[in-house]
Amino acid sequence: MSRRFIPQEIRPADQEQQRLTERHLQGRLAEVEHYLYAVRREIDQELPGCIPTYRKPYPYGCCLEISEAFERKLRAAVASDAGLPGLDAIRAFMQEGGHVGSVWGALRERYFQNAFQFGSLYVDVSNDTVDVRKPAIEILPMAESGLLNVSDVAHFVRIARAYWEGEYYVNDVWPALAPIAPVVMVVPDLQLVRFPTGSAYMVGLQRRDRYQAAEAYIAEGPALPATAREALLARLAPRRKVADARQGRALARAACASLRRATPLEETMWLNRQCVEWSAFNRTA
Incomplete structure (x- = not known):
């Protein structure tokens, strides 16, 4: 049985992906890079007025928005009849079965990064969003990139604390959501209290290990x-929230079990319902 990957998971490059990468991309990296820069220049003209600047000028902190815009543009370009050397190489690679997909993970154990996997290559089109002095595009063998899949909730919290700063606590306020959102992030300087594990990757990770890591964090993490508790309670509907921390922690663990x-089917229905409510909560943040 073939392995099922969760969204944005880094995939091991098998022999076929290695072969296709070498055949279509490896010898044409300069052309591919030139094409990627052209797409990035388009994005840089479109995005700055559309997204928040995170207290610093664009492109700081905008790796997700840049990556999402790039993926939309690349998919449309590959499906078109446009003929450009770098695009032609990518199109030929994909048409023969080469894997191109967005990835998200911990980069060199220092911060989270959105990037792309092209077969056995790591392709970052937002390389300047943490340090704007860096080149906007970076292409490396995936094995040399330093990007790793986030392994569990504890790993997520460790990277988040270093990258986003803030402090991280157990979600014992909204226990029904805790199996996919076991962590609450608190940034006092920004008066920010939120549930940060909302990416498709992190939700998929909780589901794959049957909520074991989420329950472990709920059992052992700080209250x-x-x-911060009062700030969250004030924003949650009565049917969602639990005021007592001990009861909330017990109910959160029970939700995982x-x-x-x-x-x-029951799990899918639960997930759909919680994600709708979670999205509604985020829109009020």
Whole structure:
């Protein structure tokens, strides 16, 4: 049985992907890079007025938005009849079965990064969003990139604390959401309290290990400070929130255990319902 990958997971490059990378891309990296820079210049003309600047000028902190815009443009270009040397190389690679997909992970154990996997290559089209002095595009063998899949909730929290700063606590306020959002992020300087594990990758990771890592963090992680707890309670509907921390932690662990007993249909229905409510919560943040 072939392995099922979760969204944005780095895939091991098998012999076929290595062969296709060498055949179509390796000898034409200069052309590919030239094409990527052309797409990035288009993005740089379109995005700055459309997204927040995160307290610093664009492109700082905008790796997700740049990567999403790039993926849309690349998919449209590959499907078109446009003929450009770098695009032609990518199109031939994909048409023969080469894998191109977005990836997200921990880069050199220092911060989170959105990038792309082209067969056995790491392709970063937002390389300047942490340090704007760096080149906007970086292409490396994936094995040399330093990008790794986030392995569990504890790994996520370790990287998040170093990269985003802030402090991280157990979600014992909204226990029904805790199996996919076991962590609460608190940034006092920004008066920010949020559930940060909302990426498709992190949700998929919780589901794949049957919520074991989420439950472990809920059992062992630190409790929310009173101020942050009150801020969250004030924003949550009564049917979602639990005011008592001990009861909330117990209910959050019970929610993880309950999902492990659920049928696939029951789990999917639960996930759809929680994600709708989670999205509604985020829109009010």
